[in-house]
Amino acid sequence: RPGLAVAMAAAAAGLALAMAARRWRRRPVREVLFFPSPPSCTEALLAEAAEPGSPARPCPCPLPRSDCSLSRLLRRLLSARRSLEICLFAFSCPQLGRAVRLLHRRGVRVRVVTDAQYMGLRGSQIGLLRHAGIQVRHDQGHGYMHHKFAIVDRRMLITGSLNWTTQAIQTNRENVLVVEDAEYVKPYLDEFERIWEEYNPTNYRFL
């Protein structure tokens, strides 16, 4: 029965095509990062992001340039093209602060929510972010704004136990999960917008 053989061959070819198309589609990012991350030099990574294509000046510092959880986190953030929402209890890591300012300069819409009691501590990056023109809002001190998440281009969620501090990155046991999946991104985006409105400065009561 040649007709049956032809039909089966056609069906098999169709199935193979469908499977190949599935594989060609870019696989969504799914990554888990653990800390502590050993001290490392992220200069080349940040310089390249600031001036893509320009020859990298070699950094004179003695730290290794190896791939690590911090450099991976930086790469995920630096992939932002349109928007970045950040919701962080504590933010004092200079490299991450530099990356966020860099994105702002590049035209990415950056919004930051943080905790009122921690934003003024020594080493906090919040002042530098505001100085650079980035919008920052904070709670009014009823409980902690204890989230530690970021959303890149409304499609990638970065969340976990990690505050963006050098102490946490280099010495604590921490985890960060990266998920590119609307089912998880959507509720975090909604939570961000709720907090963003609630912490609108016009609502500050200066109790």
Next chain:
Amino acid sequence: RPGLAVAMAAAAAGLALAMAARRWRRRPVREVLFFPSPPSCTEALLAEAAEPGSPARPCPCPLPRSDCSLSRLLRRLLSARRSLEICLFAFSCPQLGRAVRLLHRRGVRVRVVTDAQYMGLRGSQIGLLRHAGIQVRHDQGHGYMHHKFAIVDRRMLITGSLNWTTQAIQTNRENVLVVEDAEYVKPYLDEFERIWEEYNPTNYRFL
């Protein structure tokens, strides 16, 4: 060509069956919980878990019994049948402590990793867990053991910003993500086993 028609009908039936089987398979748990969670009574939930099927004694407390982020988190934990790994910076919430002891009594293999500096604070559940015979290990104070995750039956990951404290649950802005997906569960399980070995009491140096 009746042969071809039969073959195509068979193929279509096979495809329909495969699609139905996909749908019948239990959908993996994917949940996001936000806090603060309003004070609520979890007595019925815990009593039912302790003695399934027994008539629930009505709790005299005035708190609402409504569904909330805490009751959802409790339900996820209480679904454990074989094993529960917990890796928590701070653990002082009485309801969550009670749930963990209940699982231990039910024969679930419970292992807890926590932070040395926080486990002795007032209200900590760690002493009660150890008293109940649950294995607990802790760091030796170099940096914080700052994780906040749990793994149920080696298949469900519960992770986020939330420490299991009443203060965090009732007053902080917090998030918890529940993922039933081997690609995420596996690295967290591996991290737990690494920490579990590193914090083996035979390694304590009492510096």
